[in-house]
Amino acid sequence: MDVGSFSQWCTALLLAVSVYLLVTYLTRKPAGSPPGPRGLPVVGSLLHLGRTNPLAALTELGEKYGPIFSIYFGPRFTVVLNDYELIKEAFLKQGEAFSGRAHAFIIKSLMSDEKGNLHGILETDGAHWKEQRKFALSGLRDFGMGKMSMEGKIQEEAEVLLNEIKGNAGRPVDYQFLLGNAVSNVICNIVFGSRFEYDHADFQQLLTLLNENVRQAGNLEMLNFLPWLRFIPGAGRGQYLGFLARVDKGVSWVKQRIAEHKKSFDRDNIRDFVDLYIKQIEDMAQNKSTTFTYDEAPYVITNLFAAGTETTATTLRWSLLYMTYYPHVAKKVQEEIDAVIGRGRLPSMKDKPNMPYTEATILELQRLAHVVPLAIPHAITKENTTLRGYQIPNGTMVFANLYAVHRDPKRFPEPDVMKPERFLDENGKLSNSEHLIPFSIGWRVCLGEMLAKMELFLFFTAFLQNFDILPPEGDKLAPLTPIIGLTRSPLPHSTRLVLRP
Numbered sequence: 001m002d003v004g005s006f007s008q009w010c011t012a013l014l015l016a017v018s019v020y021l022l023v024t025y026l027t028r029k030p031a032g033s034p035p036g037p038r039g040l041p042v043v044g045s046l047l048h049l050g051r052t053n054p055l056a057a058l059t060e061l062g063e064k065y066g067p068i069f070s071i072y073f074g075p076r077f078t079v080v081l082n083d084y085e086l087i088k089e090a091f092l093k094q095g096e097a098f099s100g101r102a103h104a105f106i107i108k109s110l111m112s113d114e115k116g117n118l119h120g121i122l123e124t125d126g127a128h129w130k131e132q133r134k135f136a137l138s139g140l141r142d143f144g145m146g147k148m149s150m151e152g153k154i155q156e157e158a159e160v161l162l163n164e165i166k167g168n169a170g171r172p173v174d175y176q177f178l179l180g181n182a183v184s185n186v187i188c189n190i191v192f193g194s195r196f197e198y199d200h201a202d203f204q205q206l207l208t209l210l211n212e213n214v215r216q217a218g219n220l221e222m223l224n225f226l227p228w229l230r231f232i233p234g235a236g237r238g239q240y241l242g243f244l245a246r247v248d249k250g251v252s253w254v255k256q257r258i259a260e261h262k263k264s265f266d267r268d269n270i271r272d273f274v275d276l277y278i279k280q281i282e283d284m285a286q287n288k289s290t291t292f293t294y295d296e297a298p299y300v301i302t303n304l305f306a307a308g309t310e311t312t313a314t315t316l317r318w319s320l321l322y323m324t325y326y327p328h329v330a331k332k333v334q335e336e337i338d339a340v341i342g343r344g345r346l347p348s349m350k351d352k353p354n355m356p357y358t359e360a361t362i363l364e365l366q367r368l369a370h371v372v373p374l375a376i377p378h379a380i381t382k383e384n385t386t387l388r389g390y391q392i393p394n395g396t397m398v399f400a401n402l403y404a405v406h407r408d409p410k411r412f413p414e415p416d417v418m419k420p421e422r423f424l425d426e427n428g429k430l431s432n433s434e435h436l437i438p439f440s441i442g443w444r445v446c447l448g449e450m451l452a453k454m455e456l457f458l459f460f461t462a463f464l465q466n467f468d469i470l471p472p473e474g475d476k477l478a479p480l481t482p483i484i485g486l487t488r489s490p491l492p493h494s495t496r497l498v499l500r501p
Contacts, residue, residue: 125381150451161178171496174494250306
């Protein structure tokens with residue numbers, strides 16, 4: 001080998017070694033962290049997850065590496081929990097350490113102002129989050145959440161919705177908008193003190209913005225961990241700008257409602273949650289450390305409105321779709337409705353204890369729907385946090401894979417099949433499974449869990465009391481294929497609701 005060839009060979013070897021060392025450095029994992037795939041520099045394992053169903057891919061990685069494993073989402077080191085006992089240990093027993101927020105880029109964009117300051121309840125953490133969550137939970141309860149007084153408002157909305165559906169009875173209709181409008185009106189009654197008619201143009205626009213953002217969220221998922229893609233035309237810039245524009249319009253809509261409330265505000269006549277928040281702002285005006293401000297208010301209200309609408313409405317959409325696949329389940333629910341309620345009145349929460357099969361069906365629908373399959377990403381807030389002997393650094397993003405939990409064949413045999421009986425004991429009584437956690441658990445459990453459970457029972461039971469739920473035409477079923485983004489929602493589809501004889 002001559003000198004020139006040897007020099008070239010050395011240069012190539014040096015370059016290869018340098019690249020290897022650089023890749024190893026960029027994909028290294030913290031000492032003592034859970035096992036998992038190494039991934040690639042910059043993108044981590046995102047390309048692998050993007051080529052398949054990401055939820056199934058994460059579940060398969062859990063089967064390979066164990067119920068707790070680590071992975072890189074882009075450059076972000078992440079720990080994934082695929083097992084109920086692990087999630088319980090982390091979110092309940094070590095709730096404070098696991099109560100932070102990971103501030104994924106797209107979700108952060110929802111709740112930050114033009115200066116990048118985070119607001120609201122969903123995406124903040126620490127003292128800010130604790131103060132706002134405590135007030136919101138107390139305020140929602142003041143206006144009926146979890147109380148029987150809320151039942152009347154839901155029944156009123158159910159009656160309006162049933163009449164609207166009866167006008168289209170027997171025809172194939174995509175009920176996404178109507179269900180979203182009905183469910184959002186329940187939270188609107190609490191937050192704004194009023195409901196909106198289904199033909200209210202301004203409110204229709206708001207729901208359209210919300211639905212479009214949910215639909216586009218799956219396409220924007222890569223931006224959560226590779227946010228620089230938003231600057232590249234054709235690689236996400238247009239979608240990102242459209243997403244932010246819709247978010248801004250939604251926040252502006254809420255700001256307008258707050259401004260209207262300020263004009264007619266009377267601290268001796270608190271009408272709704274917005275009034276209560278305005279009163280809190282005035283009461284805390286001299287406290288320089290307070291988070292209760294007019295800058296904060298629209299984001300808190302937007303959190304309550306969006307969270308109180310999308311997840312419940314999406315679960316109801318899944319419920320209609322699944323009933324077309326399982327007519328024998330729908331028939332058994334209807335038989336129980338006829339025996340307990342009859343046809344002469346709307347369902348009531350007092351009926352619920354006497355309707356175990358109906359309640360088991362709703363639980364099974366929640367299990368199959370996986371509406372929020374990874375919850376909202378948590379983050380570690382303390383140094384020296386350990387879980388099952390593994391070290392998890394402060395700031396690490398943590399995913400609770402509820403999709404894997406709800407599809408665990410050891411807990412739920414034949415997980416793809418609807419079997420309400422899995423939630424009933426040998427005597428036909430409801431036997432709640434603690435392993436079903438659609439609202440998550442621990443410090444970050446969903447604020448509106450009690451309201452959502454009441455809505456799901458009253459709306460779903462009212463549908464089956466009045467209608468047979470059929471495919472759009474003949475026996476041709478709409479696909480169960482989901483749109484996976486901020487939530488897991490059905491593809492747009494039509495359903496026929498036919499008046500029962």
